[in-house]
Amino acid sequence: MAGRPPGTNNTKRFAVELRRSKLAEGHNDKRSIPDQTVQLRLRRADSSRITRHEQLDKLVLLSFDDFRLRQDEPSGNGHVLFATARDSAEYIAKILKTGITLNNITYHFCGHSNSQQKSRSCFMYAASKAEIAAKIEGLRDFSKLKSGGKKVKRIGLLFSTADIAIELSPDRCEDIADIVYHDYTFTDGCGLISKQLAREVARKKHIVHRNMRYLPSVFQIRYRGYKGVLTLHPALLGKVQVQFRDSMKKFGDVKDHSFAVAEYSKPYNFGYLNDEIILLLHALGISSDTLLRKQTGYLNFLKNVSLCEPRTSFMFLCYQGEMELAERLLLEGPDSVRSTCGRLVRAEYTKMLNKREEQRCRIMIPKSRLLFGICDPFGKLKAGTCFVRITDDCDGVAKTIIGTEVLCTRHPTLQFKVVDCPELTHLVDFFVTWDPDIIPRRLAPAAEYPGVKEKAHFGMIAGDDQAEFFAKSNNTSLGRVKNLYLKWARIKGPLSEECQQLNRLFSQCVDGNRIRVPQALEDPSEASTETHPFILDILHASARAIIDIALEKDFDYEEDTYGVVDLLAHRNELAMSESELIQLVLRACSRLPVAKGTLSLIMNGLLRSELLTPGEVHKFRLHGANLHWKPVFQSSSDRMGRFLSSAARALQSFHKKLIILQPDERLILMIYIPQKIENASEVDVGEEVRVFALPRSSGTDSVNYRVTPTKKHYRLYCDDSTFQLYESKGSNTFVFLNRGQLDPSAFLNTKNESERRAKKQETFDTGVNAECRASVALNKISAPIQKHEIYVISNRDVESMRVLDAWLHFVDTEEVLPLFDREPSEYTVVTAADLDRSTLAPLVATVVIDRDTVAVRGAGGIDDVRQSLELLNEVGQKTQLLDACTEVLAMSMDGTCQIPGKEILLLLLDFLPIAPFLIETVLDSDLWKRDTAVVMDAAAEIFPVL
Incomplete structure (x- = not known):
């Protein structure tokens, strides 16, 4: 079905023939509005705590991905213009508030998960707005939340896609306190789960790795009002099977006891260098040649796989977890997997260079893993150390990395010394790298990422408010901030003050929060041609050249045999365990007669003693x-x-x-x-x-x-x-x-x-x-x-004894960089005598330099008042600042002021966090008593800070 969305405020109506059989099979409707046409299709419904108990024909998943409203050009020449982002958002809000009618059934806005907010999709439900509100509030009382954004995020937890593993009684759970030091919560979002319950969850979710049962060490969960990760804790042996931290509890009183798993730790999850990590590593001293060598090595590896070279193809299939294909390669030869290897390699190329000609770096680092980062729940680790335990790609054995430093990165890039901690060896799998080639010798402190203040909302937050929040939140800020970041990184480097400010803004808007980019960061100048080549330009050009050659040319490859002996000779390059290797070799050798002592050779390690x-x-x-x-x-x-x-x-x-x-x-x-x-x-x-x-x-x-x-x-x-x-x-x-x-x-x-x-x-x-x-x-x-x-x-697992000792590959930290570059200067206290009168407005100079606070009554605009107050505070004239504030409040009530009282109050409210001694003067003023109602929203944001 396709059509132009009408521009009226009425409910949008569509008629289409639907087959009930599809709905009964677990499909729900999805309406997509990608540009100007409306598409309707059935898709398999994702499981969530909201949708799993509902009849699927009552749900419509509405998607506005890449939607931009079109407007006909007034000249009538047939050209179509795109509306502004604000107009598009208002149009989406109208659709969500009025609802859509499909086959005479009206659907209204119901909600969305946090990931759906980023992908611009939401659920519509076949019921009235009042019924939908009652259904949502029936799961938990959200009325106490005073922030629209926070309420949307809390409800979003109920819509999060997560497979329901088990029904977990609250009697098997308990809340435990967080570990907090100097206002920092070390255990934020990190709870504990017993091995018994973890095995039950893994069994119910059918968690397997290469056709074998697998017990993850970390689960990302959703349960009632809790959100976060749970890590294995063998000491939980009694009735209590789960311990939730206070920081994991986002809301309470949820009647649904379903325990859902969103994600869990997996072995052989190799890490990749991307553009952002490469920029930071290069700024910390990793050379262009080193990064270029890593990229060329990985691309040559992929090229050999695309040519179906047996040894590299076998390694690649093991890395991808395609063990059946790896076995087919061994038994039937390269031709049996040639097309599959080519398809997998092309998929890797697409991640580096997409159809929009957008290019990004993607370099696999074998000596790295993508791991869950959790706190030390036992207090065994010292400051600056971490415990890293991985499944080794050489033999499939769980090993603890020791004796060196590792690089950890998400937002900041951190270096830690790794240590062995026996109390943590049950955690088998936690971007962490111990590759000495890319561990920098220079170190910069981790950047700070301040939280976002949620705007308070007084009154009931209705479904229409949530719909408007969804409509007006978009991901354009993410792309805009990233583009500005790359421009400033090209000019000044990623450790510059401008890039660090943009990093903070990026961390704030990544969850849909609205941000405002400072004017000083908006329009960076073009990079000088005399500067050094930009590292991303070097890597992108090299990758494009290698990929173009690999895709355009059809290489002739001489057939090579790859047998069991080759497999055993190169076992250290394969991502498989010893058990998997032996099973594969046994199947390959099944046509040969069984030699005496074969079982002993497999079961008894002494027969392989050196x-x-x-x-x-x-x-x-x-x-x-x-x-x-x-x-x-x-x-x-x-x-x-x-x-x-x-x-x-x-x-x-x-x-x-x-x-x-x-x-x-x-x-x-x-x-x-x-x-x-x-x-x-x-x-x-x-x-x-x-x-x-x-x-x-x-x-x-x-x-x-x-x-x-x-x-x-x-x-x-x-x-x-x-x-x-x-x-x-x-x-x-x-x-x-x-x-x-x-x-x-x-x-x-x-x-x-x-x-x-x-x-x-x-x-x-x-x-x-x-x-x-x-x-x-x-x-x-x-x-x-x-x-x-x-x-x-x-008979117990001996692998907890194994370590990966990188003692000889230690990389020294030779230089510690400051968070911001500062030029040394002598400290001086600024006074009014240091101000240049010629640079100030006459009224401001009279108030600040001449200390005539009564002159502030002659201010013709709010800017003169603001500059006067800021300068008085800056030069330390607290008494004059108090007098000027008193004069401003008084003139707004005696009829001599040209500035609206609301503007004066908003200015003073913004000023209170840096001059809290003015609070009593402002709150006791007649202006505050008269106009409190009109500035209450702003006051609610300011006073919690104070």
């Missing part, structure tokens, strides 16, 4: 498939400095542990410990511990291969720096491990942290220092430990 030979494992019958040995530390991949701390955590967490040491090329030692050892505690182990000696100078049949059990009075002590196995007292020690004494002369005088770490590691590699030393009373052998492994047997 220190033990298969014969040595068989010698002590440690090779069985029923022995599920799992590695938690291997010196080939883990830094030796973490050996003792990893040993202490493994001894405390698991019952059966096996520590494998190689003190010398001729000897292997294994220590078997079959009980838990509390950290930093002396524990009786009696006759339970076994020490295996495996001399490499003899064969596995040699009698020198022996097992030595401990005796009755043996004890064991272990912490982050010491491991000691001894009999009765410490002087009778069997095995002693501790951190080696360091000779710091080689790295003591280095100028920064990254160089110091590199020099320190060099002393370990050359043998000058040792990160761990050992003394072993076994045939009088005593030597520095060279290699170590720790294995455990456990």
